[in-house]
Amino acid sequence: MTGELAGRTVLVTGAGRGIGRAEALYLAAAGANVVVNDPGVQIDGRGGDDGVAAAVVDEIRGRGGRAVADNGSVTKWADVQRMVDLAVAEFGDLHAVVNNATIEVNKGLEQLSEAEFDDVVAVKLKGTFAVSRCATSYWRSRVDAGVRADRAIVNTASGSGLLNPLPTQTNYAAANAGVAAMTVVHALELRRLGVRVNCVSPSMVRTRLTNSVPGMDQTPSVGQPDPKDPMVVAPVVAYLSSEGCPLTGQVLSVRGGAIAVNQGWTRGAQVDKQAGLWTVPELAKNLATLPLEDPFDRLASALGDALGSRGREELEAMVNAELDKR
Template structure:
């Protein structure tokens, strides 16, 4: 018996890296998986049906159930088709794992509009569009009297939460937006039986290997037999756990790296100054003098 027996899952960006490991583990745990991957390069250019189909072939060869999907998750109609494929192929949808992403790193003073727009589109809209169509499906099932026990796992990043990285204003902003989207969605979709959480994974992928100032860290070799803390396979068990029917968590963001899992918290007031009347610039300067 697998922990995901009978569950139907859509996993975006599942042709390589972290998403591939999600798909393989989900299938091994009994889920039927729609393996989505456009098959583009690191920067999102191009398309290739190979990566998604190769993962499907591996799952099927191991006795699992999976189908490939190469829709662009940042495209409204493509995201809808992705959700519809899960329903038509496997009879429903229980889990959505939003994982697809690209990089177009540049420092702010030199970033062009396309670099900004493409990253925001793939990450932020590419999370929202599948979520929106999945939410519509779950809402309809609930209104029809069915009991829904669905789960959404979004993919934020250290770059957008606790470890901002120079050269990634587009990526960091998108990932911070995904963390906020997760909290709002958890609040909205609870009434339909849907839990929504996010992870901020740290692992070796083709994207992290290309990240300025971090590639060398992720590329470090590990002696045979030693625990590889940056293996992307380390991320999948937490995502599978969040996808289980009885997992209690919703509205959470977890950092996952190697053998460590941490709960992240958002912006919170740490210090406060007050005045009985309206503020003046001089008054603020005096009150905040010891904060710098």
């Protein structure tokens, strides 16, 4: 196929539904060979349905594209190795991996079990590590054989973890923050192999994960762009996967047509005692001079329009009521 991604082979994890499915369709339409990975699990990771990935592959092939299905789990090292091997066996090479898979188990810290913490971290954070690790081993073997090519890793994080960690998301927020940190570590380490590493952070995209969020079901009138369409993230992922893209080490928020650079934690105002240890009373006095933002104020300003006319007090009451329900 001709197109901006012609000749590229891309593995997309969790590509059977939502944002990953849109990415797979877009990449294939742009000419890429796509490995559509998805075990077809439920939101919390239980169950499985091989037909979910197969349906996306059928859709791509029906439009004249090239794709192959894989039903492995990013939580299993052997499955991940098989995904990389499948790309090479089927299409002759692997140029980019898109770490998109996720599950969610949203509970307050008081209710969250050890297994529920581990399960989400296993897919989101360790799964990103596993796929990047196996792909990099393959890429290292190519470099050692004298073959250099433009390679890319595109990770997926979330505002819940970066800009506005949400209550009930201990596991998901921590994993997403870890994905963003891993993006920078891998960008620093892998440039020498010709591998660029970036991350997208989708926001307010209509998928099964967000269908209970107020307002998500609203669609624009006919002919108007739909900023919540899962397809909005796909061109950004395609660009980051494409040969010649210069970006590496970036975490880009994508909300509708708006793409913003996330600059992560930054050092803010400080107090500095030049000599000797601080005393506790000194700390109480000096830290009070810093602009320390209350986390509910920060969440309220991050939610902005989504909070409507409700104020910060109402937000805290809503969060507490939600925690009591779970």
